[in-house]
Amino acid sequence: METMSAIALSTASDDALAAMLAARGAPAFRLAQLRRATWQPFVGGLGEIRQLPAGLTAALGQELLFSTVEVAAESEADQGLTVKLLCRLADGQTIETVAMETPARGEARRRSTVCVSTQVGCAVGCPFCATGRMGLRRSCTPAEVVDQVRAAASALHRRRLGPVTHVVYMGMGEPLAAYATTVASLRVLTGPAGISARRITVSTSGVVPAIHRLADEGIGCTLAISLHAATDELRDRLVPLNRVHPLASLVDAGTRYAARTGRRLSLEWCLIGGVNDSPEQARALAELARRARAHINVIPMNHIEDSPWGPPDRRTEVAFLGGLDGVTVTVRDTRGADTDAACGQLRAALEQRRMLRPDGTLSPPRAVAAV
Numbered sequence: 001m002e003t004m005s006a007i008a009l010s011t012a013s014d015d016a017l018a019a020m021l022a023a024r025g026a027p028a029f030r031l032a033q034l035r036r037a038t039w040q041p042f043v044g045g046l047g048e049i050r051q052l053p054a055g056l057t058a059a060l061g062q063e064l065l066f067s068t069v070e071v072a073a074e075s076e077a078d079q080g081l082t083v084k085l086l087c088r089l090a091d092g093q094t095i096e097t098v099a100m101e102t103p104a105r106g107e108a109r110r111r112s113t114v115c116v117s118t119q120v121g122c123a124v125g126c127p128f129c130a131t132g133r134m135g136l137r138r139s140c141t142p143a144e145v146v147d148q149v150r151a152a153a154s155a156l157h158r159r160r161l162g163p164v165t166h167v168v169y170m171g172m173g174e175p176l177a178a179y180a181t182t183v184a185s186l187r188v189l190t191g192p193a194g195i196s197a198r199r200i201t202v203s204t205s206g207v208v209p210a211i212h213r214l215a216d217e218g219i220g221c222t223l224a225i226s227l228h229a230a231t232d233e234l235r236d237r238l239v240p241l242n243r244v245h246p247l248a249s250l251v252d253a254g255t256r257y258a259a260r261t262g263r264r265l266s267l268e269w270c271l272i273g274g275v276n277d278s279p280e281q282a283r284a285l286a287e288l289a290r291r292a293r294a295h296i297n298v299i300p301m302n303h304i305e306d307s308p309w310g311p312p313d314r315r316t317e318v319a320f321l322g323g324l325d326g327v328t329v330t331v332r333d334t335r336g337a338d339t340d341a342a343c344g345q346l347r348a349a350l351e352q353r354r355m356l357r358p359d360g361t362l363s364p365p366r367a368v369a370a371v
């Protein structure tokens with residue numbers, strides 16, 4: 001990576017780049033070439049931009065950072081359709097990014113979705129979440145979020161997959177606690193990166209004032225609420241933020257968001273065996289979804305190493321889903337469950353393995369490869 005004081009290519013303004021080029025005597029058309037190359041998944045560094053003279057890219061490298069993330073490790077799951085990246089940031093912190101390819105099926109077109117992290121760790125502290133156990137170290141910068149999408153696009157491209165069609169803010173961290181980062185990165189992804197806001201989903205555990213603010217930004221991405229419990233009593237325990245912003249205010253904010261943006265609200269439900277899989281919770285969830293005209297996404301929980309939390313048995317899952325009368329429900333496949341997917345788990349697993357080895361090298365027993 002280039003120097004710390006350099007500015008990030010992905011979030012640099014046109015004016016800043018034009019000034020940089022002009023200072024080196026480059027003609028104005030170089031700006032468009034630089035901009036185009038920023039989003040090409042086969043370009044891995046300034047020196048790989050064939051249209052630019054080598055002398056110019058070398059000079060630009062003094063103050064322009066091609067990417068703010070460096071892929072420290074990659075792993076594959078689902079026969080190579082899911083690629084998980086461990087991204088190292090300039091200060092040595094690491095975050096996770098996941099790219100998922102969904103082949104075309106019936107009427108549905110193929111899609112490539114990238115799941116980005118917005119924070120290193122998370123302060124919300126949901127007890128079932130691997131990231132929550134870390135606490136919050138810091139928020140990502142807008143460039144670190146955008147560069148995760150670029151790194152994932154490259155990883156897909158190398159496997160002859162992609163291009164990226166969808167982005168979900170569902171990785172490590174609470175995107176609306178990193179509000180400025182989330183909004184600035186959304187503006188780049190929906191602007192220069194050319195991804196439609198309709199294909200971007202921001203997932204929140206319930207920062208109510210920030211939901212209202214986001215509704216008024218004019219971006220128009222989809223909002224997903226990580227609900228996980230349909231009564232305050234249970235949600236206070238599962239998502240501690242609920243003690244500050246209880247369910248009624250959260251569902252109201254989500255409903256207003258949907259009305260302001262015209263985007264249908266999603267309610268995410270991580271189905272945890274023996275915790276939120278009862279018929280009473282299913283009934284209460286269906287009632288909330290009907291009121292908010294929301295779609296429900298049920299995600300049977302992945303196992304977390306050294307954790308009592310896990311998915312319910314199949315019969316309980318079927319009974320729970322049967323209780324969601326009169327609402328649209330999708331059951332999401334837990335992509336990557338065969339290695340270490342889910343929020344924070346790839347990173348936690350790699351750190352654990354690193355701790356196990358005296359020399360700190362990554363030599364995982366399963367399909368994780370240091371790069």
Ligand code: SF4
Pocket residue numbers: 122123124125126129130131132133171172173174205343
């Ligand atoms: S589930 Fe989301 S909000 Fe809760 S601790 Fe994990 S990353 Fe934070």
